[in-house]
Amino acid sequence: MPKQKTHKGLRKRVKVTASGKVKRKRAGAGHLMSVKNAKHRRRVGGSATMTSATAKTAKIALCK
Numbered sequence: 001m002p003k004q005k006t007h008k009g010l011r012k013r014v015k016v017t018a019s020g021k022v023k024r025k026r027a028g029a030g031h032l033m034s035v036k037n038a039k040h041r042r043r044v045g046g047s048a049t050m051t052s053a054t055a056k057t058a059k060i061a062l063c064k
Helices: 008-013 038-045 052-061
Strands: 022-025 047-049
Touching: 022 052
Parallel strands: none
Antiparallel strands: 022 047
């Protein structure tokens, strides 16, 4: 049986930390930042971790 291939699109967007959590970028920071308030801009500037169910699926796609 052949090896499972890494999902290249997902690999560019997420990172698996040393403890096994999956880090991702927050949505909504692409454009139109002038209409968003400062609290929202600060929040979307940082990173977030995926929930357990989504992280499990992501790890399978990343072969981790």
